Amino acid sequence: MIEKTLQNEFVQLLAAHQKLVHTICSLYYLLPEDRQDLFQEIALQLWKSYPTFNHQSKITTWIYRVAINTVFAKIRKEKSRPKSDSFSEAAFQVPQPETPFEQVEAIADLYRAIHQLSDVDKAIVMLYLDEHSYEEIANIVKMSRTNVSTRIGRIKARLEKRLKPQTQ
């Protein structure tokens, strides 16, 4: 009974924040079945650690921490993960009907540019774009603040260079 109540509470929480988990899955895997597998793994890891979540940190920070740990553990286990450049352009399409073409293009450009980054840099840029502080990012990706700051500088330069031609 208690377990069922806790599960219902957790499902409500996951439902409210599933957008974040889907976004993480979409940045690390292009194939729908891989994304679904990862989504389930993240959901299970969140469920396992939910009883120990003390609500002292932001809920999104906790989700990011568990999700990113799960992604990195999954990637380490995989011996032959397909590279993103082995996929066709269609794999990078952002799903959305009834949206102005220019806006879809801009979003797809950003997605494509982030997808080209290393696994760690993807996590850092996601957290940066979601306005987490350098301390929070350092804590989630288990790096020093200085290292995070340096990496963000490099990532910004790289992405801004890639995104520049589309903005002219």
Added chain:
Amino acid sequence: MNLDEWKSQWEAYKDRTGEAYRLSDDQLSDLLTDAPGFRPAGRLSRRILLNLGMGLFLVMIGSGC
């Protein structure tokens, strides 16, 4: 263009992805209960009881009771 100016696109991307892959509460519940190899403590004890019950039942049938 500064990366910070892409934050609106990032928000739009999250909204679109979240909307496209949204799961219902029932589907989310199923993810927690249908996972192979995942056994929360309560489910494990129920499984042990079920196996014991099945074992006893088979012994009773086998012995002609």
